[in-house]
Amino acid sequence: MAEIRVDLEKCNGCGECIPSCSFSALEMKDEKVRILATCTLCGACVDACSEEAIILEKEEKEVDLSSYRGVWVFAEQRQGQIMPVTYELLGEGRKLADDLEEEFSLVLLGWKIEEKARELTRYRIDKLYMVEDSLLEHYHTSFYTQALVDLVRSEKPGIILLGATSLGRDLAPRVAARLKTGLTADCTGLEVEPEERNLLQTRPALGGNIMATIISPHHRPQIATVRPKVMKRAKPDGKGQVRVIKIKPDLASEDEMVRILELIREEKDVVDLQEAEIIVSGGRGLGKPENFSLIRRLAHLLGGAVGASRAVVDAGWIPSYHQVGQTGKSVQPKLYVACGISGAIQHQAGMRSSEIIVAINKDPNAPIFDIATYGIVADLHRFLPVLIDQLEKREKALL
Amino acid sequence: MDTIVCIKQVPDTEELSHIRVNCETNTLVRESVKAIINPFDENAIEEALRLREAKGGRVTVISMGPPQAKEALRKALALGADQAILVSDSSFAGSDTLATSYTLAMGIKKIGKFDLLLLGKQAIDGDTAQVGPGLAEWLRIPQITYARKIEVNGNQIRAERTLEDAFEVVEVTLPCLATVTKEINIPRYPSLKGLLSAKRKEVLVWGADDLFLDRKRIGLEGSPTQVIKIFTPQPPPKGEILTGEIPELADRLIEKLRERKIL
Numbered sequence: 001m002a003e004i005r006v007d008l009e010k011c012n013g014c015g016e017c018i019p020s021c022s023f024s025a026l027e028m029k030d031e032k033v034r035i036l037a038t039c040t041l042c043g044a045c046v047d048a049c050s051e052e053a054i055i056l057e058k059e060e061k062e063v064d065l066s067s068y069r070g071v072w073v074f075a076e077q078r079q080g081q082i083m084p085v086t087y088e089l090l091g092e093g094r095k096l097a098d099d100l101e102e103e104f105s106l107v108l109l110g111w112k113i114e115e116k117a118r119e120l121t122r123y124r125i126d127k128l129y130m131v132e133d134s135l136l137e138h139y140h141t142s143f144y145t146q147a148l149v150d151l152v153r154s155e156k157p158g159i160i161l162l163g164a165t166s167l168g169r170d171l172a173p174r175v176a177a178r179l180k181t182g183l184t185a186d187c188t189g190l191e192v193e194p195e196e197r198n199l200l201q202t203r204p205a206l207g208g209n210i211m212a213t214i215i216s217p218h219h220r221p222q223i224a225t226v227r228p229k230v231m232k233r234a235k236p237d238g239k240g241q242v243r244v245i246k247i248k249p250d251l252a253s254e255d256e257m258v259r260i261l262e263l264i265r266e267e268k269d270v271v272d273l274q275e276a277e278i279i280v281s282g283g284r285g286l287g288k289p290e291n292f293s294l295i296r297r298l299a300h301l302l303g304g305a306v307g308a309s310r311a312v313v314d315a316g317w318i319p320s321y322h323q324v325g326q327t328g329k330s331v332q333p334k335l336y337v338a339c340g341i342s343g344a345i346q347h348q349a350g351m352r353s354s355e356i357i358v359a360i361n362k363d364p365n366a367p368i369f370d371i372a373t374y375g376i377v378a379d380l381h382r383f384l385p386v387l388i389d390q391l392e393k394r395e396k397a398l399l
Numbered sequence: 400m401d402t403i404v405c406i407k408q409v410p411d412t413e414e415l416s417h418i419r420v421n422c423e424t425n426t427l428v429r430e431s432v433k434a435i436i437n438p439f440d441e442n443a444i445e446e447a448l449r450l451r452e453a454k455g456g457r458v459t460v461i462s463m464g465p466p467q468a469k470e471a472l473r474k475a476l477a478l479g480a481d482q483a484i485l486v487s488d489s490s491f492a493g494s495d496t497l498a499t500s501y502t503l504a505m506g507i508k509k510i511g512k513f514d515l516l517l518l519g520k521q522a523i524d525g526d527t528a529q530v531g532p533g534l535a536e537w538l539r540i541p542q543i544t545y546a547r548k549i550e551v552n553g554n555q556i557r558a559e560r561t562l563e564d565a566f567e568v569v570e571v572t573l574p575c576l577a578t579v580t581k582e583i584n585i586p587r588y589p590s591l592k593g594l595l596s597a598k599r600k601e602v603l604v605w606g607a608d609d610l611f612l613d614r615k616r617i618g619l620e621g622s623p624t625q626v627i628k629i630f631t632p633q634p635p636p637k638g639e640i641l642t643g644e645i646p647e648l649a650d651r652l653i654e655k656l657r658e659r660k661i662l
């Protein structure tokens with residue numbers, strides 16, 4: 001795909017090009033011409049400009065796939081903190097690089113990140129690209145895309161992995177589209193095909209009902225976002241022989257950039273559900289909103305967070321950020337306790353990969369029992385108080 | 400305030416459990432083809448309608464897909480959209496998210512000027528969340544993903560973006576693209592008046608020849624990714640139904656959780 005841009009140094013703001021466009025895609029701003037989204041890349045304005053200030057770049061040449069080598073992991077940091085998924089990718093990226101017998105590199109973007117970078121060199125990586133600029137202090141789609149794309153164009157990695165976090169899933173598709181390469185979202189399994197050097201990317205689709213394996217055989221780099229908490233965390237067992245490469249990116253602030261005004265931490269309940277190792281969820285079987293107190297007490301005793309089905313969220317029994325499922329949150333705790341939840345396919349989509357599932361439901365045919373590790377066919381109004389009571393006794397005895 | 404909303408028709412989730420994989424052809428066998436508007440896209444439509452009610456302007460809905468996707472667009476018209484466009488051509492078949500976002504971008508360029516482009520945060524069939532940022536890139540406009548609140552002030556929008564443990568308040572000059580979460584609003588139902596007036600509106604259909612397309616960027620050829628295998632996930636190991644009287648049941652559950660080192 002061709003690309004069009006204006007060389008701002010050459011543009012003298014004469015406006016000659018404006019009438020040449022049949023799509024009204026040119027406008028004057030600050031005495032320079034600007035190309036709008038309605039541009040179809042027809043090229044009429046290129047010929048109209050006597051200053052040669054409008055540049056239409058033709059098709060990129062066929063790429064030589066074998067010149068793309070090495071595995072990269074994008075090290076995600078927020079407010080200077082390295083995100084947990086980065087450590088998971090460190091292990092996975094190393095494994096893929098070893099299988100390919102290629103170099104393994106980490107890419108860290110930010111500002112004043114020297115100390116974090118040092119911490120990362122304790123892991124088994126060959127290279128660490130440290131891309132520092134004050135414009136990279138907070139995540140901005142435009143700056144991060146530009147910095148990463150420029151680095152990819154000069155260094156040509158074969159594979160790039162990012163965490164499938166809100167940041168990774170905002171950045172990766174923008175980067176992949178600019179590079180015109182393949183991207184696979186939210187992978188749960190990665191492997192390499194040694195001959196073709198293709199990355200086999202496996203991911204769930206259709207709410208976890210099917211799995212698909214995806215490759216990008218004719219494009220490089222191959223980019224994947226990886227679901228957090230699926231891969232094992234790496235151990236810091238490197239020998240410290242990491243080449244650190246400092247990069248000063250060439251960033252220009254665009255006038256249409258998204259400005260971040262404020263970052264506000266969520267209420268504790270919201271954060272808890274995402275990160276909890278234990279979740280106790282309630283559904284319509286609770287009968288009335290007040291009975292959520294049972295769920296809260298059980299969650300509290302187990303040291304877990306409170307989840308809910310959509311039915312009770314829609315009924316207004318509990319705020320929507322507690323909802324688990326296809327249109328709610330996707331969780332995978334160690335223990336998920338479903339109380340009075342039928343286990344509709346959409347609910348399962350958000351919790352079926354939990355390690356242990358306990359279901360409490362009075363209907364022995366409820367679909368939740370198909371995926372439950374331990375099923376309890378009982379009336380929750382009778383069962384939960386007894387369970388809570390016994391757990392409390394147990395806790396006291398242990399004190 | 401002219402808004403374009405991208406909507407996708409997806410299989411009704413009730414049907415998902417009936418979907419089976421044909422292991423020989425790597426394709427999905429859909430016993431029934433009941434389809435709905437992707438739920439998050441309903442929120443995007445609703446937001447566009449509310450912005451129009453507050454600020455005036457037009458709401459255009461666009462979808463890329465097979466001819467059946469007209470159904471989804473008709474529903475959007477019944478909800479109150481002013482114009483509906485289906486981008487459809489057999490040469491678009493097999494598009495991945497890059498080719499889809501390219502084709503939609505070309506359709507949007509043909510529509511012309513807009514202020515805001517709204518999408519759902521992700522489609523529930525593929526769950527990729529990639530079409531939004533891809534589209535923003537092809538159009539070279541700023542993006543706000545996971546928006547749960549949008550306010551328009553003149554030529555600026557201010558939005559709240561949902562992150563894992565925080566939310567971000569951002570501001571940007573229009574035109575821009577935003578993908579929305581379901582917290583943003585509660586979608587309305589079509590009114591009787593809406594249903595009647597939708598009957599008088601046409602869904603425009605644009606094929607490959609109607610758009611200024613680079614043929615290498617569409618369909619299978621324009622799609623870097625290829626699905627090489629589809630399979631049904633390993634069913635979880637068969638669980639255990641605990642039986643007994645209630646106090647004993649609670650004991651047994653506690654015992655199990657202790658064995659599994661949860662307690």
Ligand SMILES: Cc1cc2nc3c(=O)[nH]c(=O)nc-3n(C[C@H](O)[C@H](O)[C@H](O)COP(=O)(O)OP(=O)(O)OC[C@H]3O[C@@H](n4cnc5c(N)ncnc54)[C@H](O)[C@@H]3O)c2cc1C
Nearest residue numbers: 283284285309310311325326327328340341342362363380
């Ligand atoms: C597009 C779409 C997206 C959706 N997304 C989601 C989603 O993200 N998350 C989600 O959860 N749902 C979602 N749903 C809704 C989903 O289909 C179900 O309607 C919902 O999960 C049902 O919630 P529930 O199990 O609480 O209620 P019900 O289905 O009514 O089940 C209640 C259960 O409680 C049991 N019960 C009743 N009384 C007792 C008692 N005294 N003791 C023990 N058990 C009892 C019953 O046997 C029953 O199984 C979605 C639906 C659609 C169409």
Ligand SMILES: Nc1ncnc2c1ncn2[C@@H]1O[C@H](COP(=O)(O)O)[C@@H](O)[C@H]1O
Nearest residue numbers: 405406463518519521522527528529530
């Ligand atoms: N074929 C399509 N036609 C119109 N909009 C689409 C299409 N595919 C995806 N979208 C939009 O992009 C969003 C994200 O989809 P996805 O990237 O597939 O998860 C959806 O919520 C839609 O708003």
